[in-house]
Amino acid sequence: MKKLYLWVFTSAFALTACAQQNPTVVKYANLITADDAKKHLSILASDAFEGRETGTPGAQKAANYIAAEFKKLGLEAPVNGSYFLDVPLTQNALKVTAFTVNQKTFEYGQDFFLNGAYPDNNINVNDVVFVGYGTDSEIGSTDLTGKILLWINEDKPQAGTTPSTSYRLTASRTKTIKYLQSKNPAAILAANPGIAGALNRFGKSVTSPRLTLKHAVAKPANTNAPVFNITTALADELVKPVGKTYDELKTASTAAVVPTLTIKSSITINYSTTKSDVKAVDVLGYMPGTDLKNEVLIFSAHYDHIGLNPEASAKDRVNNGADDDGSGTTGILEIARAFAKAKKDGHGPRRSILFLGNVGEEKGLLGSEYYSEHPVFPLASTITDLNIDMIGRVGYEYIGKPDSANYVYAIGSAMLSKELHNIGEQANNTYTQLRLDYKYDDPDDPNRFYYRSDHYNFAKHGVPIIFYFNGVHDDYHQPGDEVSKINFPLLAKRAQLVFYTGWELANRDKRPLVDGKASE
Template identity: 35%
Template sequence: MLRKPASVLLGFGLSVFVSAQFPGADSPDAKVRKGYDAITISDAKKILSFLAGPECEGRGTGQPGFQKAADFVAKQFKSAGLKPLGDNGTYFQNVPFYRNAVEIKSLTDDEGKSLSTDGFALQSIGDVDLKGEVVLIRTSDPKATLSDEALAAVKGKIVILDPPKEKNSLRSQLFTSDATAIFTLTDEKPTSSTRVAQRKTSTGPVFGAVTGSISRAVAASYSRSLKTALDAEKSSIPVITETKFSLNLVAKGVSEEVPVPNVVGMLEGSDPKLKNEIIGIGGHLDHLGKTGDVIYYGADDDGSGSTAVLEIVKAFKANKVKPRRSIIFMTFYGEEMGLLGSAHLANNPPVPLDQWVAELQMDMVGRDSYGVQNGDRNRVDVEAENKDTIRLVGSKRISTELDQIINQVNRYVGFKFKYDAEDVYTRSDHYNFASKGIPIAFLFDGFTPDYHQPSDTVDKINFLKLTNAAKLYYLTAFEIADREEPIKRDVQSGK
């Protein structure tokens, strides 16, 4: 097919650029055109606005928002007619996780009077039974430290720390003391910690000092002496007040089992023999979730990759021409906890791994990178230079043919590939397939200062890039799945 003259495309200006491909890209041929055209910016926006919106609360593994996102993905898989590859005829390949938390049973003063636990929260998770005199430590100076003498004096005491507004070193210094508990005052109402893990971490007594937070107003309500001390002007030199007031706290670690799923579905190949061979397409559905009241939306990481997976599902559905090999679509749990979901799937594959031809991973495919890359001050990206770039990671390690195919189909998309991010090769789900010798390619946009921050939000996504990532992998997957011979491997392991 002839390449469209660039001048014609550019002549249409911004509207063409926004609605379809990067400038200069060719139109794909009829066999894949329907699927390619089914991937749209408006649809991707709808999907990502849900996955990285308030309802899914940052999709923390084991948190309710993750399950909402997983239900959404499963529904999309179903409406595309994918074959469920999870447990008991569902799309969910579940594993048990535990939601570990702490319940405050009683909080009383030395006379046995109940104190409000409404603005009282524990960060320690486990069994707590403590009683002690309260010592208040206050300072307005973020650099203030305590003398050895002062540290020794808090042994066996319950410390309430009224810290400076800025981050300070006093709290960590207090951890070196033998204080029984360290409760930090907050202006907002604190919430007790909940931790999701693969095992129960809530049983048994808390090791070391019990930590927590108390809202300033609630602490002032506990005793007259505490209130008086809190009302006084703060000084830069730390002031230690013996409040002559005691607290008695009983709390219990609790653990609830929650199933957490990989979502897995398959488009069966059209060839009776070749359909036993698999091309995997994956992204991780989880992000950092909600901590207290803060939501880590994870629009780029990896709402973008999950959205692109769903766009590719739609593309295959829209095209009546099915490729000869089968495609398995996967959205993983627990990537942010150490690639857990993909490790589970690679160790418990719904189709034996020796039948897998390739795994195509997308993790962060919607941003124009800028700033320092992966902590390396010699690699500083400029946003304006990265509108149409994307990093191709690991694509030459196991099968150079895979890399060549991606570059060939890219003529219909128009990405400028960068090959400068092999330092993140082990940092996403594809690695669990690569280390077992399956050829992989990892699409990754690079870093911005929003990486792993609550500010990784939908409004910052370049949807042209996101949808083009989906188009690129749609075309790649179709090509690998439909060609006569499976792609060749140059090495046996990508470790």
């Protein structure tokens, strides 16, 4: 309700404050066209770039293409004369050599997966502790040291609320995991009915070697208990000795506070990790401003995707990533071209602008995390990040609707700055008249989109952001995410909205007031 009230209020404000169009701004926005966008995206999302996976030649090809375009536009190379900011990464290849329950073997990537990097370990136990939803009242005084825990990875239903049942961790479940890890168990087995489908669809993404930032000073090894995401079929095998199914135990835990249950199941889990260095770069193009040049506006998009499917017999091995996020990268190139032409004509921005192509977003927002920790321009002088991640398609919720070709999701615009939200609204009402949909504009949304793209690494440092997004579709992280399915007029119109918003931010007298706090 609070979000709805904010949306109604700010929308009404923007409508009443709608200004007349500035013909100069319109002139340069009109340089952002469907035809030009198609030229860029047809190259970036071609098979020749092999899905642009971080650390591969395909990603380097994409980085070189973006840098060459920045150079053509006359953008400055701000990293000691280079367009490339090295992002030092380490590849952590997990090998699970054994995962058995009662002598039955389960397979990594088919029955379970593990996120994060952990020290090598061999676990052999003869029982598992079912901890329900992992609340303090369920665990009580039970000693969990060295035990394997079976945990319901869902929000516990509460009266008057709709709990999230997604396998993606909510804020409350993240706290629960930390609480369970504080009890020093050997491992946590997080069961969720969505794991089987996720592994079937995204198996390569969740089981491929993990990339992490390589820090100048090595961080201590992760001594927390590993969290294995498991299917409910695996959970059924774990609880079989008590003569009940996992769903029956979950139902009982949902209905009342049920104490922990120790189940006599023989479990063996052996895993190890090998490490190697990986080369990757962010791509930066810089346009200095005039009288306010010490303040910087960022336009960002990630250029990496998920690469090739491993199956040699697959009909289409290349995950082209035309929408995710070739569309955002294309949008950035088009916006940069519009600003470059304006500057050439004597209408350069008052504030400086950084066009930022991030690497490693699909690996955990790594490129933007590295930039936020090693900024080329101080974050204190960075007024806003306008981040674009997927603006070329129609998402599930809009398929078949009258406004399917005239909307965009806006996320995070009021999280840190209500003024920024109003600026975005007014730019839209004055120029593009897209439907700005705030459905996902909530840090507690079960999809957690606010945390899942590069803007978040700026927001957590107090930089106001707007994240532009079209929603997911059937081809999300699939080989079918191809150029032929992109709605280029819609891509161009969404990019024009980002341009109009950025023009106002780059030229207004004052930077947006920060009056909010980033969600964690």
